[in-house]
Amino acid sequence: AQSVTQLGSHVSVSEGALVLLRCNYSSSVPPYLFWYVQYPNQGLQLLLKYTTGATLVKGINGFEAEFKKSETSFHLTKPSAHMSDAAEYFCAIAPTGGGNKLTFGTGTQLKVEL
């Protein structure tokens, strides 16, 4: 079975500072990995995804993530935080061996302070 672990349920950064949201995965087969963002009382929006190929993946709103197999990690970063980035972020994993039952982490609430 595959799983993801998000370290830190709450992260606070200053506007303009680096955003780093951590995600580690566990999977017996090469995974597909995703980051989603959720604004209050809304559905989830895909930020970026890793399937195969380049391990540094760029997404929307200036976010990027790097797949590191040796570290079983897929951390989300953004060089400079903006107030509009305040939201909840979810890491997710889907098995490549069959099915698309996305398994989500418990989420990280990002707070951006002036």
Add this chain to the structure above:
Amino acid sequence: SQTIHQWPATLVQPVGSPLSLECTVEGTSNPNLYWYRQAAGRGLQLLFYSVGIGQISSEVPQNLSASRPQDRQFILSSKKLLLSDSGFYLCAWSPTIYTEAFFGQGTRLTVV
């Protein structure tokens, strides 16, 4: 383009009452469909998924059920709601089994 509709946006129901949440997808055929529940501090839990009409897989035992009467329609139901059924329910679809899922706007259910 494809769109997903989920309603209602909010719902307050008494304990023991029935539930019906509906989700429809436009602009695609034979999508994979999903119901997730999001409880405070517990991330997203997959409740049901469907790969075709009448084909429903349940991920967790509960007093909820799901049905897919049409290709692009997915319904979440309960005969008698419990307080523990409160949460944010999200419908999602994916075009194939190897792609990301696209989410509806969710339904905030409060059982009182």
